Amino acid sequence: EAGVVQSPRYKIIEKKQPVAFWCNPISGHNTLYWYRQNLGQGPELLIRYENEEAVDDSQLPKDRFSAERLKGVDSTLKIQPAELGDSAVYLCASSHDSGTGVEKLFFGSGTQLSVL
Amino acid sequence: AQKVTQAQTEISVVEKEDVTLDCVYETRDTTYYLFWYKQPPSGELVFLIRRNSFDEQNEISGRYSWNFQKSTSSFNFTITASQVVDSAVYFCARGSGGSEKLVFGKGTKLTVNP
Numbered sequence: 614e615a616g617v618v619q620s621p622r623y624k625i626i627e628k629k630q631p632v633a634f635w636c637n638p639i640s641g642h643n644t645l646y647w648y649r650q651n652l653g654q655g656p657e658l659l660i661r662y663e664n665e666e667a668v669d670d671s672q673l674p675k676d677r678f679s680a681e682r683l684k685g686v687d688s689t690l691k692i693q694p695a696e697l698g699d700s701a702v703y704l705c706a707s708s709h710d711s712g713t714g715v716e717k718l719f720f721g722s723g724t725q726l727s728v729l
Numbered sequence: 730a731q732k733v734t735q736a737q738t739e740i741s742v743v744e745k746e747d748v749t750l751d752c753v754y755e756t757r758d759t760t761y762y763l764f765w766y767k768q769p770p771s772g773e774l775v776f777l778i779r780r781n782s783f784d785e786q787n788e789i790s791g792r793y794s795w796n797f798q799k800s801t802s803s804f805n806f807t808i809t810a811s812q813v814v815d816s817a818v819y820f821c822a823r824g825s826g827g828s829e830k831l832v833f834g835k836g837t838k839l840t841v842n843p
Contacts, residue, residue: 616773655733655820655833656774669830702772714781715762715824718831720774 615639617721619705625727631693634724638687638707645682646718647690648704656704662688663710692726700728731755733823735834742811743842750806750837752821758782763797763804764822764831774820780804811841 618637626632638645643664648656659678661669664685673680677696682688692699702723708716734753742748754763765777778788780797788795792809808815818836 653835655822655835657833658830661830704774706774714760715779715831717764717776717779718774719776722771722773725772
């Protein structure tokens with residue numbers, strides 16, 4: 614079974630430029646998450662989707678970040694314009710709702726963003 | 730904010746030593762879930778264990794064991810006879826019964842030297 618696939622693996626951009634990350638979750642997983650991981654820190658949730666609906670985006674900086682999950686499968690996270698402080702690893706994860714509480718997450722390898 | 734604290738930033742051991750990673754959590758919820766994830770140098774977080782707040786039984790899986798104590802709000806992780814392949818950053822996380830949001834600790838970097 615294929616895992617969570619993210620691309621690109623690395624991205625280097627200059628500040629004020631736009632950038633986009635793509636994620637394809639595990640087949641059949643209805644819940645998709647975008648996390649941001651700063652250096653030396655644990656991941657922090659940006660947005661969670663249940664199918665195509667964003668059900669928790671309280672941590673997403675909406676002035677510059679946007680996300681979409683068309684057709685409830687793969688997802689794109691965009692930053693426009695990027696700032697120096699956006700340098701981090703952006704992790705995508707997915708889970709299957711088994712109805713037994715908070716589910717375990719399956720993570721992709723992440724996109725390491727460097728804003729110069 | 731209800732935090733997850735991993736007080737050990739870095740631990741270094743020699744192969745075959747036992748090592749315990751500490752995790753202390755805060756919660757006001759009756760129902761909650763605790764997790765451990767491993768993040769090797771490749772970057773992908775790998776799920777190790779999930780425990781719900783109603784199950785305080787300790788668990789052993791091969792060389793790994795977990796000690797959950799509600800009285801001290803701790804969920805510690807022990808690796809017995811450590812191996813070089815155990816070198817990674819280990820994260821403890823908490824999720825509440827009414828939310829899918831996981832709160833992660835800052836992680837403990839474990840280095841196992843040959």
